[in-house]
């Protein structure tokens with residue numbers, strides 16, 4: 085037992101890394117091997133989809149939704165895919181929140197691709213996009229984690245601005261050093277949530293940092309690991325295990341939880357990707373046989389990059405005039421691939437089967 089006190093600011097949170105006798109137990113290393121195998125398979129399988137934007141769009145949006153739902157924001161998946169094809173000012177607050185998550189993830193992804201590391205400022209920028217304000221790192225005391233049913237304080241993060249900054253500096257140094265392992269991701273995620281550097285959005289920022297870590301260390305090429313769904317399904321455990329590291333130095337169960345989550349999520353995503361590939365193939369076949377005159381690889385892929393498609397998307401991807409693009413879409417509707425509906429004066433064409441698959 086440590087002398088953990090839930091209402092006392094955790095100003096003495098230890099720097100990383102923790103003692104390896106706690107984080108590299110036999111059980112952990114055995115699970116880590118299984119998880120590495122699953123994520124390696126996912127990385128490879130992603131390449132069966134010719135256009136990576138298809139996966140990024142489909143999977144990031146699900147991750148965005150689930151991660152935001154941890155905050156109890158409910159918005160239907162239909163609304164979301166629809167939202168991607170409209171302007172953000174028209175969206176309801178919950179949908180906006182999901183769109184901001186998606187944007188924050190993209191911005192983080194671009195940054196690490198360009199520079200090969202993640203800085204404190206990057207993390208601040210990610211959180212800023214998510215929460216849409218300039219508050220930045222906490223300066224005013226008062227932030228505590230509270231049990232939303234009993235209102236009881238369960239954890240009080242460091243309250244000293246200097247201490248938070250030192251901890252964050254240590255956090256990014258450890259994140260960016262040459263060592264890479266999946267155990268390290270679990271350790272980093274605990275540390276980030278426990279520092280709790282922001283007034284709000286620490287959970288979501290932490291989930292984005294997790295995905296970026298996996299890309300930074302070469303476990304994945306694109307942001308397609310969808311861990312938030314696992315965390316939602318096992319949320320009570322997530323909270324309990326975070327707390328149990330702080331209280332009892334119980335790293336083993338926390339790390340096993342995260343490693344199992346990555347393994348399970350990777351496997352689910354592999355199944356989904358294979359289904360998307362199958363649907364892509366059958367759609368190509370249908371267009372080739374029933375509308376051979378308009379078939380092109382670009383045309384079909386556009387329907388997968390944008391499950392809610394507009395004429396404008398076709399004019400750019402296939403490089404045809406508006407009139408031809410519109411005719412293509414109507415013809416695809418006639419052969420049963422798309423279903424249209426009207427928003428104002430504009431027609432939106434839904435890739436029905438893809439949306440069904442993504443909603444599963």
Ligand SMILES: Nc1ncnc2c1ncn2[C@@H]1O[C@H](COP(=O)(O)OP(=O)(O)OP(=O)(O)O)[C@@H](O)[C@H]1O
Nearest residue numbers: 154155239277278283284285286287288323326327
């Ligand atoms: N005992 C704990 N110690 C450290 N961090 C915790 C603990 N319990 C929960 N957390 C983290 O705090 C997050 C909530 O913080 P915050 O509200 O700032 O983030 P958020 O993105 O708005 O989160 P959420 O969507 O979960 O409400 C949780 O998602 C979890 O990651």
Ligand SMILES: [Mg+2]
Nearest residue numbers: 155284285286
């Ligand atoms: Mg919150």
